Amino acid sequence: MKNKPYPLYDIPQVHTLRELVENGRKNGEFVTAFYRGKNNDQPVTFGNCSRIIEALGTYLLSLGLHSSHIAIIGENSTEWVLSFLAITNSGNAVVPLDRLLPCEDLAELVLHSDCKAIIYSDKSKKTIEFLQGLKKPYKAIKYIPLSEFDRYVADGERLIENGNTQFKSVGKTIDKDTLATIVYTSGTTGKMKGVMLSHGNLASDTVGACQNAIAENAQLLLPLHHTFAWSSQMLAAFIYIRDLHISGNLKHILRDFQRNCPQNVAAVPLMVDMLYKAIWDTANSNNSAKKLNRAIRLSRFLMYFGIDVKRRLFRRVHRNFGDKLSLIICGGAALDTETEKGLYDIGIQVLTGYGITECSPIVTVNRNNYYKFGSVGLPLPCNRIKIDHPDANGIGEIMVAGSNVMLGYYKDPQATKEAFDGEWFKTGDYGRIDKDGFLFITGRKKNLIILSNGENVMPEELEMKLGRLEYVVDVICYEENGKITAEFYLDEEHFPDARNRLTEDIAKFNRSMPPQKNIHGVKIRDIPFEKTTTMKIKRYLTK
Numbered sequence: 001m002k003n004k005p006y007p008l009y010d011i012p013q014v015h016t017l018r019e020l021v022e023n024g025r026k027n028g029e030f031v032t033a034f035y036r037g038k039n040n041d042q043p044v045t046f047g048n049c050s051r052i053i054e055a056l057g058t059y060l061l062s063l064g065l066h067s068s069h070i071a072i073i074g075e076n077s078t079e080w081v082l083s084f085l086a087i088t089n090s091g092n093a094v095v096p097l098d099r100l101l102p103c104e105d106l107a108e109l110v111l112h113s114d115c116k117a118i119i120y121s122d123k124s125k126k127t128i129e130f131l132q133g134l135k136k137p138y139k140a141i142k143y144i145p146l147s148e149f150d151r152y153v154a155d156g157e158r159l160i161e162n163g164n165t166q167f168k169s170v171g172k173t174i175d176k177d178t179l180a181t182i183v184y185t186s187g188t189t190g191k192m193k194g195v196m197l198s199h200g201n202l203a204s205d206t207v208g209a210c211q212n213a214i215a216e217n218a219q220l221l222l223p224l225h226h227t228f229a230w231s232s233q234m235l236a237a238f239i240y241i242r243d244l245h246i247s248g249n250l251k252h253i254l255r256d257f258q259r260n261c262p263q264n265v266a267a268v269p270l271m272v273d274m275l276y277k278a279i280w281d282t283a284n285s286n287n288s289a290k291k292l293n294r295a296i297r298l299s300r301f302l303m304y305f306g307i308d309v310k311r312r313l314f315r316r317v318h319r320n321f322g323d324k325l326s327l328i329i330c331g332g333a334a335l336d337t338e339t340e341k342g343l344y345d346i347g348i349q350v351l352t353g354y355g356i357t358e359c360s361p362i363v364t365v366n367r368n369n370y371y372k373f374g375s376v377g378l379p380l381p382c383n384r385i386k387i388d389h390p391d392a393n394g395i396g397e398i399m400v401a402g403s404n405v406m407l408g409y410y411k412d413p414q415a416t417k418e419a420f421d422g423e424w425f426k427t428g429d430y431g432r433i434d435k436d437g438f439l440f441i442t443g444r445k446k447n448l449i450i451l452s453n454g455e456n457v458m459p460e461e462l463e464m465k466l467g468r469l470e471y472v473v474d475v476i477c478y479e480e481n482g483k484i485t486a487e488f489y490l491d492e493e494h495f496p497d498a499r500n501r502l503t504e505d506i507a508k509f510n511r512s513m514p515p516q517k518n519i520h521g522v523k524i525r526d527i528p529f530e531k532t533t534t535m536k537i538k539r540y541l542t543k
Contacts, residue, residue: 002306005370008211008381011239015176016199017088020206024238025050032243034078040245044078046238052082054167055156056149057090060117061166062159063142069114069182071095073106073128074121076224076246079149081234083119084224088199091170093179095194096225098532099123103130107138113182113194113410117142176200176403182410183227185357194410195357197227205360205404206235208380212365213351215327217243219262221250221271227361232266232329254278254320261322268332269339270535272350275328276339279317279346292317296345310347317346331355331362333536334441334460337374338468344373352376354439356427358419359383360404363427364439375438376431380404386424387433394432395442399424430458447539452482455516462486462517469505471495474529476537477519485521489528499524 012027014020024033029047036042044052060070070087072094074080087094095113097106099121106127110118118141120128131138144152160167180202182194209231218241222229237244245260247253250271267275283289295313302309311318311326318325328343331353340350353365354376363385366377379385383402390396401423408416419426428445443458450456459477466475466486474489486506490498502522510518529537 002369003371006367009214011207011210013207014203014239016174016178016203017085017180017235018171018174018199020203020235020238021050021053021085021089028242033237034081034244034246036078040078049082049085051157052153053085053089055153055160056082056086057156057170058159058164058167059152059156060086060090060092061170062156062164063117065090065092065117065142066170068092068116069095071097071110071113071115071118072120072225073097073099073118073124074146075099075123076220077121077146078246079146080121080224081246083146083149084234087119088180089171089174090167091174091178094181096181096183098223098225099127103127107131107134109184109192109194110141111137113184115141117144119144119146121146174199176203177407179407183225183357193412193415196407196410197360198407201360201404201406202230202235204382204402205362205380206231206239208382208404209362209365210236210239211381212367212378213329214240214368215264215329216241217261217263217324218245219256219260219265220244220246221253221265221267226332227357228266228268228331228355231355231360231362232331257322257325258320259322261324263324264327264329265325266329266331268535269330269335270333272328272330272335272343273339275321276343278320282317282320299345310345314346321348327351327368329353329365331365331376334464336464336468340373354398354429354431354441356400356429358406358425358427359400359402360406362404363398363400366438372434372436372438375434375440377439378437379439385433385439387431388421388424388426390432395430396432397445398427398429398431398439398441400427401425447478449477449479449484451479451484451516453516457484457517459484462513462519466509466519469502471498471501474537476529476539478539480521483520484518485523486519487523487525489525 012023014023024046030045032043033046033049034044036044070092072080072083084094095115097109128143176199178199179196180199181197184192184194218233220229220233247256283292299310299313325348328350330350335352343350351366354363355361362380363383364377364379382404383400386399387396388399405425429441430443430445431439431441433439443460447459448456449459462477463475471491472488473491475486477484477486492498506519506522531537
C-alpha cells in the first residue's frame with residue numbers, strides 16, 4: 001500500500017520507562033541493542049541492558065540518591081544511554097545538560113535544577129573542575145565520572161548478590177506521573193526553562209512514534225541531551241530498533257555509515273541538507289551531475305507507473321552511506337521541500353515531523369507509506385492538535401493536548417500557567433491543518449515580522465527560498481526600521497563572487513515576491529551565526 005491511510009502499527013503499550021526496558025528484555029534477551037567499546041564494536045544485548053541498568057541504579061541508590069535530580073554531562077555514548085535509564089528507573093530524575101555550554105551557564109542550570117549528583121565524561125572534566133571550585137552547594141554535589149562506569153556496575157551487582165532490593169522496591173513507586181527528567185530548552189531566544197517530563201510523557205510519545213513509523217537498524221547522530229534523539233531512537237530501541245549505533249563525533253558520519261550500514265537515521269534539517277549537498281558535490285566533482293539528473297528523470301518516469309528501481313539506479317550513491325540507508329526521520333526545524341523531494345528521487349525517504357520539548361517532543365510525523373511533501377505529518381495517537389484562531393488561510397497557533405504534554409516548567413508556575421489554555425499547550429508555532437489532517441508549519445510566533453504598514457510576514461518562508469542560493473550557508477530575516485532585513489553568511493571560499501551575485505539575486509527574489517515580502521536591507525557576516533548544538537541559529541544574538 002503506497003501513500004494511502006493504513007492502520008497504525010501494533011506496538012506494545014508501556015506506561016513507564018521501567019516497563020519500556022522490561023519490554024526490550026522480554027522481546028530480545030539475546031538481541032543486540034547497542035554497541036560499546038573504544039571502536040563502538042562490542043554488542044550489548046537487551047538482556048545485558050536490563051541487568052546493567054538495575055546494577056547501576058542500585059549503586060546510585062546506595063549513594064543515598066533517592067528521588068534526586070542527577071545531571072549527565074557528556075558526549076554521545078552507550079554509557080550515557082544506560083546512565084539515563086538507570087537514573088530514571090531508580091526513581092530519580094535525570095537532567096541532561098549540553099556539555100558545550102559555557103561553564104557559567106552549566107553552573108547556573110545545575111543550581112536551578114537542584115542537582116544532587118553529576119555523571120560526567122572525561123571530555124567534561126574542565127566543567128567539573130570549574131563547578132568543584134565554586135562554593136556551596138556545588139561542593140556538596142556527588143561527582144561521578146563515566147570513566148569508572150564498569151566499576152559502578154560491578155559494585156551494584158555485588159550489592160544485589162548480597163540481598164540489596166532497593167531497585168526492585170523503588171520500581172513499585174514509579175508510575176506514569178513520576179518525574180523522569182528536567183530538560184532545559186535550547187535557548188534560541190536567550191531564555192532557558194526547565195521542562196518537566198514524566199515517565200508517562202516519554203513512554204507515550206515513544207510508543208506513539210513507533211505506532212506511526214517503523215524503522216530497523218539505526219545510526220544515532222543527534223546529541224543525546226536533545227529529546228528528539230530519545231523518542232525517535234534511544235527509547236524506541238526498546239520497542240523495535242535493533243543494532244543502534246551511537247555516533248559520538250559528527251566529523252565521522254560518513255565513516256560510521258559505511259562501517260555500520262544503518263537503514264535509518266534521525267537528523268535535524270541542517271544534517272539532511274549536508275547529506276544532500278554531499279551527494280551533488282560528489283557528482284559535480286567527478287563530472288557525473290548530468291548522468292545523475294538523467295537517472296532522476298528516468299526514476300520519476302518509472303515511479304509514475306509504480307516501478308521503483310531507485311536502489312539499482314543510484315547504487316553508487318547508496319554505497320557512500322553504507323548501501324542500506326533508506327529512511328531519515330527529520331525534525332527540529334523546517335526542512336526545504338526541494339531537499340525532501342530530491343532525496344526521495346534517489347531512494348532515501350525523509351519522514352519529516354514536528355516536535356517541541358514540552359511535548360516529549362514528537363507531536364506529528366509522516367508515515368512510511370502515508371506522507372505529504374512539505375508537511376510535518378499526522379498527529380501521534382498520544383496527542384491531539386488544533387489551530388487556535390485560524391486566519392483566512394487556516395493559519396494560526398498550533399496547540400497540543402495529550403499524554404505526552406509536559407508536567408510544567410520547573411520552579412516556574414507563572415510560565416507554566418501562561419503556556420496553557422485549559423488542557424491545550426500553546427506551542428508558539430504557527431501552522432495549518434489540511435483536509436486529510438496533515439500539519440504544515442508556517443513559522444514561529446516569536447519570529448513573526450510585523451511591518452510598519454501592519455502586514456505580518458513569516459521569516460521562515462523567506463529564509464527557505466533564499467537559502468536555496470548555492471553560495472548561501474545560512475540566512476535569517478527580521479524586521480528593522482519597519483522593513484525586512486536579510487542577514488547572510490556566505491560560502492566565499494568556494495564562491496568568491498558570492499557578494500556580487502547576491503545583489504543580483506536579491507533583486508530577482510524581490511521581483512518574484514509580493515511587495516510586503518521584499519528584502520530592503522542586506523547584511524553579510526564575516527563569521528558564522530552562533531548556533532545551539534541542534535544547529536539552530538540563536539536569533540537573539542543577531543539583532
